[in-house]
Amino acid sequence: MNNYTVTRSSMPSFEEYIEEIKPLWETRWLTNRGIKHEHFREALLEYLKVDNVQLFCNGHQALESALLSLNLPEGSEVITTPFTFASTTFSIIRAGLTPVFCDIDPMDFTIDAKLIESLITEKTKAIVPVHVYGNICNIEEIEQIAKKHDLKVVYDAAHAFGESYKGAGIGSFGDASMFSFHATKVFHTIEGGAVCYKDDLFGKNLRNIQNFGIEAEDVITCVGGNAKMNEFQAAMGICNLRHLDDSIRKRKRASELYRSKLSEVKGIRLNSLNSFVKSNYAYFPIVIAEEETGISRDLMKERLHEQHINTRKYFFPAINSLPFIDKHCSRGNTPVAEAISNAVLTLPLYEDLTEEDVCFICDNIIRIIENGK
Numbered sequence: 001m002n003n004y005t006v007t008r009s010s011m012p013s014f015e016e017y018i019e020e021i022k023p024l025w026e027t028r029w030l031t032n033r034g035i036k037h038e039h040f041r042e043a044l045l046e047y048l049k050v051d052n053v054q055l056f057c058n059g060h061q062a063l064e065s066a067l068l069s070l071n072l073p074e075g076s077e078v079i080t081t082p083f084t085f086a087s088t089t090f091s092i093i094r095a096g097l098t099p100v101f102c103d104i105d106p107m108d109f110t111i112d113a114k115l116i117e118s119l120i121t122e123k124t125k126a127i128v129p130v131h132v133y134g135n136i137c138n139i140e141e142i143e144q145i146a147k148k149h150d151l152k153v154v155y156d157a158a159h160a161f162g163e164s165y166k167g168a169g170i171g172s173f174g175d176a177s178m179f180s181f182h183a184t185k186v187f188h189t190i191e192g193g194a195v196c197y198k199d200d201l202f203g204k205n206l207r208n209i210q211n212f213g214i215e216a217e218d219v220i221t222c223v224g225g226n227a228k229m230n231e232f233q234a235a236m237g238i239c240n241l242r243h244l245d246d247s248i249r250k251r252k253r254a255s256e257l258y259r260s261k262l263s264e265v266k267g268i269r270l271n272s273l274n275s276f277v278k279s280n281y282a283y284f285p286i287v288i289a290e291e292e293t294g295i296s297r298d299l300m301k302e303r304l305h306e307q308h309i310n311t312r313k314y315f316f317p318a319i320n321s322l323p324f325i326d327k328h329c330s331r332g333n334t335p336v337a338e339a340i341s342n343a344v345l346t347l348p349l350y351e352d353l354t355e356e357d358v359c360f361i362c363d364n365i366i367r368i369i370e371n372g373k
């Protein structure tokens, strides 16, 4: 019997990766922005259609470094969403800033742009929206609000790599965007991340914060950390980038099949898709309406697990419901995020998931609902 994991890392062939890392035994240059790092960075500039990008050891450090590079006064308020991975909120707090939680749109689960203005105070300095499950935030409205109130915008685009909006690369919006290249993401460098940005001074800060504040030989300019990407990570990125489009195509097929099989099932709600977005099909979430199915999200997860189908409560818990969060900020009022995070389940999705696999998983979901009534 098959065992279905939620994600399965894409990998190049063994030979392709070995070929890519072979020169490192000659150069003995393993990190500190070496040849592979530069080669990968240039490939990304082209793929993402952006002017500037810097590479990081992981996505979290990339986001935290980006927020530090804005040089905002300590304790500045940052409007963000609680429907995300812990990293988004934690990077704000760890950068010495205060998260202010805004509720999400019930259709696409991204930050509800209509509510942002009501949360702005004189301490608000930035917005950190998150692109969710292959959907893109309401970019136009967010840019407008940011302009009107002179706020910085840093997108958590952690799982949006490879997407575009109205033909523009997803890294080209806001003041900066962060991508995660973690092994579970659509595109990965084992661990890794990147920040795309517009402003040169921001870029200089970002480089310094990434490498102990070292600006040049004998010149240290700030209290930086260490968040550089090494050569083996970059080599994995170079290889995986060659296969990314093909990988997204396969995910698209599986996602569309899921959608067609599940969209008419009573009590199962799917997120809406934006026709201007070219998605990367990162996740396939379903929202289970217990009052219609008679089955709770947790029971559905358990029953699927009995069939060796693993799913993930992603994102759960909503970050503003964590027991210790009120030591750092207010929980805010976010009933939609709470409801979705209590009812959402992401299904297995990876490039080599076959049509039969998707049918098997959907048939089980439908059967569990029928038996549960």
Ligand SMILES: *Cc1c(COP(=O)(O)O)cnc(C)c1O
Binding pocket: 058, 059, 060, 061, 084, 085, 087, 088, 130, 156, 158, 159, 180, 181, 182, 191, 192, 193
């Ligand atoms: C994965 C992820 C991160 C963190 O990235 P890492 O590379 O794992 O550090 C941050 N935000 C979101 C929304 C993510 O999905």
